[in-house]
Amino acid sequence: MKRSLVFVAACLSLALAVTAQKTQLLHFYVEAGAYQRINTPVCINLEGLNKSDTLSYQLFEKIKGQLKEKPFQVETGYVPLLWWILDGTTNAGQKREFFLYSAAPVTKSNTITTELTADNIVLKIGNSEILNYRKSVLYPPAGVDSAYKRSGFIHPLYSPSGNILTRISPRDHYHHFGIWNPWTKVRIGNHETDFWNIGSKQGTVRFSGINSVIDGPVYGGFIVKQDHIDFQGNKPEEIAINELWDVRTWNMEPVTGLKAYIVDLTTFLSVAGTEPIVFVAYRYAGGIGFRATGEWNNKNSTVLTSEGLARKDADGSRARWVDINGEFRDKGNSGITFFSHPSNREYPEPMRVWPENQNGVGDVYFEFCPTRHKDWELHPGNLYRLKYRMLVYDGKIDKATAERLWNDFAYPPVVNISKK
Structure with missing residues (x-):
């Protein structure tokens, strides 16, 4: 029993540590404009964001009140850009809501x-x-x-x-x-x-x-x-x-x-x-x-x-x-x-x-x-x-x-x- 409690406490401590590392960096919207979009690449300029070299990002889209994580990729350069795919269909005039957080680095598979x-x-x-x-x-x-x-x-x-x-x-x-x-x-x-x-x-x-x-x-x-x-x-x-x-x-x-x-x-x-x-x-x-x-x-x-x-x-x-x-x-x-x-x-x-x-x-x-x-x-x-x-x-x-x-x-x- 004591071992179980210790294990649960350790997991809770780890979860709290990971959560503490996550900080909202950006809140933004993607607007389709005058055209319908279907699975199109989109990027946001990351210039000016403060981020430790030991941290990474997490990108979420807010869908019906819930945050859904999205794959992304950072293109380093004179101006760093964060790329992702605006998946599915986005009709002309529609906008979608996103949040970018700092978070502990994770390994991602490269397609x-x-x-x-x-x-x-x-x-x-x-x-x-x-x-x-x-x-x-x-x-x-x-x-x-x-x-x-x-x-x-x-x-x-x-x-x-x-x-x-x-x-x-x-x-x-x-x-x-x-x-x-x-x-x-x-x-x-x-x-x-x-x-x-x-x-x-x-x-x-x-x-x-x-x-x-x-x-x-x-x-x-x-x-x-x-x-x-x-x-x-x-x-x-x-x-x-x-x-x-x-x-x-x-x-x-x-x-x-x-x-x-x-x-x-x-x-x-x-x-x-x-x-x-x-x-x-x-x-x-x-x-x-x-x-x-x-x-x-x-x-x-x-x-x-x-x-x-x-x-x-x-x-x-x-x-x-x-x-x-x-x-x-x-x-x-x-x-x-x-x-x-x-x-x-x-x-x-x-x-x-x-x-x-x-x-x-x-x-x-x-x-x-x-x-x-x-x-x-x-x-x-x-x-x-x-x-x-x-x-x-x-x-x-x-x-x-x-x-x-x-x-x-x-x-x-x-x-x-x-x-x-």
Whole structure:
């Protein structure tokens, strides 16, 4: 009996100690605004919060008078952000109430993970691969000029069911690499270098290091460095452009009832030298490029832009989003919807879409191209950003779904901190 009382007293003392450590830090509301939200990422700025290094956070939503704990993840940086998924459906005009507490640290399972291999960074959700980012140099097929070797691209990109959506080093364009974004006509001093058509041996792009890899319950991904190497400068090789890729995917169900996930790709550019450089207007350049699987052609694939244009009319037009969908033999349909952020240069962003008879069969290529119609001058000492999101899915989506997801990306829910 005495032992039981001692055990109960010890448990009570421990519970009181843990409770004493929990302090309310923030009381806030998340407002859907003008748009319906379904399972969308949300963040709150943690700048200015006082918190001991020995403590963590607990996030709760108040639902019908009860506090329900929510998974979250802190993104450290110049301004720390706390991310979570605003789960379920939040109708336009609706607001939801949250509390943030300090608490003793707890171990959380990471649903989104990264794995480093000799060649790749592998991004996974659970045990399933989402994409591979290529770190090591990939050489072209045997007998092809080694000038076509490259690193720093995404391939394969998988649909949720495992269909491979990307293609690399095809015979018609050995310089195509899944999802990638080199610049074609770049004026550097008194010469022009092509980083896209690497067979010209004027320049290339190389993976040059990992800044970070991130595993987490809410999102996971990596930040990598890429160098744009100029072969026509004063030295055999000179770095002309510094680039960072921030790639992340979210632990969420973006479309109810559909197998899908979200991948964000944000690229940061800066001039490596002391003089401005110019991205000269051209139909291919930078942004985000996608060479689709060789299984797709003009008979089994479709293109639809936010402005309602199909493949035959889309090239050179502008859009907020573009959906590309195709059929895999005996495996149904899969697709990617590309979203361009309103902060991107030349938004709504111009695009390059291959004609319906490309290579005689209608091979599929798409690119958001911010310099399609106008030059872009970059100055030393400045940092430039282009921000994209991809919905990767099996089956098909409709225009209303694409619009809802673009609204989440462009105009996310608003967080308002209670001053009471």
